[in-house]
Amino acid sequence: MKKETVSNSYDVIILGAGINGCGIARELSLRGKEVLVIDKSTIGSGTSSKSSRLIHGGLRYLETLQFGLVHEALTDREELMTLYPDIVHLRSFYFPIYKGSPRPAWMVWLGLKFYDLLVGKRTNHTSARIPRKLFYDHAPHMVRKNLKAVFRYFDAKTNDILLTQQVAENAKSHGAVFIENVHIQNIRQTSLGWKIILGEKLMTAPILVNATGPWIDEVNERYHLPAQYHIRKISGIHIVIGGTLTEGLMFMQTKGKRIFFIIPEPNHNRTIIGTTEREETVPVDDVIVCEDDITYLIENINRYLEDSYKINRSDVIDAFIGVRPLIAHKDNPTDLSREYQLDLHTDKETKLLHVFGGKLTTFLSLAKKAGDLLF
Numbered sequence: 001m002k003k004e005t006v007s008n009s010y011d012v013i014i015l016g017a018g019i020n021g022c023g024i025a026r027e028l029s030l031r032g033k034e035v036l037v038i039d040k041s042t043i044g045s046g047t048s049s050k051s052s053r054l055i056h057g058g059l060r061y062l063e064t065l066q067f068g069l070v071h072e073a074l075t076d077r078e079e080l081m082t083l084y085p086d087i088v089h090l091r092s093f094y095f096p097i098y099k100g101s102p103r104p105a106w107m108v109w110l111g112l113k114f115y116d117l118l119v120g121k122r123t124n125h126t127s128a129r130i131p132r133k134l135f136y137d138h139a140p141h142m143v144r145k146n147l148k149a150v151f152r153y154f155d156a157k158t159n160d161i162l163l164t165q166q167v168a169e170n171a172k173s174h175g176a177v178f179i180e181n182v183h184i185q186n187i188r189q190t191s192l193g194w195k196i197i198l199g200e201k202l203m204t205a206p207i208l209v210n211a212t213g214p215w216i217d218e219v220n221e222r223y224h225l226p227a228q229y230h231i232r233k234i235s236g237i238h239i240v241i242g243g244t245l246t247e248g249l250m251f252m253q254t255k256g257k258r259i260f261f262i263i264p265e266p267n268h269n270r271t272i273i274g275t276t277e278r279e280e281t282v283p284v285d286d287v288i289v290c291e292d293d294i295t296y297l298i299e300n301i302n303r304y305l306e307d308s309y310k311i312n313r314s315d316v317i318d319a320f321i322g323v324r325p326l327i328a329h330k331d332n333p334t335d336l337s338r339e340y341q342l343d344l345h346t347d348k349e350t351k352l353l354h355v356f357g358g359k360l361t362t363f364l365s366l367a368k369k370a371g372d373l374l375f
């Protein structure tokens with residue numbers, strides 16, 4: 001049997017160095033707590049580097065009446081643009097409406113005006129219907145036939161992995177310790193706190209935070225941690241093509257009313273297109289890009305491109321996949337939401353906090369709430 005050497009005790013140990021684990025580490029270290037973050041891989045290598053890179057209220061969540069989520073995300077968006085001005089930028093988004101659009105122009109206009117209202121006076125960038133000529137200037141490859149209306153609105157764009165790494169750096173500068181590429185042998189709960197066994201090292205803390213994103217159920221099962229919720233693993237891919245297809249970002253619709261984004265990245269001379277939704281049943285580490293999803297995105301983008309600009313499979317230079325950890329409440333597993341839940345378990349002096357769900361955009365609010373729950 002391996003010898004355990006007690007080497008380190010902390011106020012809080014966080015499992016997972018995605019945006020939420022790093023965000024909580026930043027918040028708690030700013031509050032003067034001693035924090036350790038442990039990741040089986042590297043900072044930001046999970047879902048937090050596989051997103052659409054949007055720091056947004058989430059226009060489409062208005063349709064599902066998730067006003068609280070949209071409002072919180074818009075508030076966080078403003079704060080993130082102030083805190084990280086080099087990597088979170090406000091950008092123009094175009095929403096073209098073609099004949100037969102699953103959402104009529106009046107509905108989109110109403111949604112955007114409501115979105116402006118939720119943003120409030122925090123910005124003077126408001127949405128508007130724009131002349132088609134202006135749209136063609138920004139998106140010369142897009143089909144002109146049957147274009148009924150174009151709206152422009154504003155949301156923010158980031159580089160997700162750089163943002164996560166930057167948040168981790170903030171936490172480190174306030175004393176947080178990060179251990180990457182490590183396998184946790186065991187997690188034990190005693191009356192005094194949590195014991196995390198890493199090889200011959202033993203890390204202890206009265207508080208354990210499980211911020212392992214889509215791996216959360218697997219971690220809870222492996223280490224026998226009690227939890228009130230489960231997640232459904234909904235994967236999404238993005239394809240990458242060379243060159244910038246459009247100048248601004250595009251909010252596009254499929255025939256079936258699903259949405260996808262065209263996300264030009266001029267600094268890298270590439271365009272990212274995504275995303276898809278597929279329920280996964282295999283372990284998160286075994287989730288791979290599926291050729292059907294690539295075909296789905298190519299077919300949908302080509303519906304909007306002029307003939308000479310349509311893309312082929314060979315134009316796709318990369319494709320990446322991430323898994324959304326969407327909460328399924330135990331009582332109603334079909335009730336999926338982009339909102340998150342902080343699931344706190346207190347036992348005498350010890351606390352266990354699970355982070356279920358949570359968008360890239362809302363990590364600041366989530367971390368503040370986690371801090372308030374724990375201290």
Ligand SMILES: Cc1cc2nc3c(=O)[nH]c(=O)nc-3n(C[C@H](O)[C@H](O)[C@H](O)COP(=O)(O)OP(=O)(O)OC[C@H]3O[C@@H](n4cnc5c(N)ncnc54)[C@H](O)[C@@H]3O)c2cc1C
Binds near residue numbers: 215
């Ligand atoms: C396709 C797609 C598009 C998206 N687009 C957007 C968007 O545009 N805007 C937005 O706001 N949100 C978006 N999201 C949502 C957002 O990306 C995620 O909700 C968010 O990144 C989740 O962060 P997290 O820290 O909870 O999880 P993760 O980033 O997955 O981090 C979890 C970490 O836990 C670690 N881990 C796992 N198991 C263990 C273990 N046993 N021990 C230690 N560590 C472990 C992993 O290595 C990983 O680093 C998107 C998600 C997807 C999938």
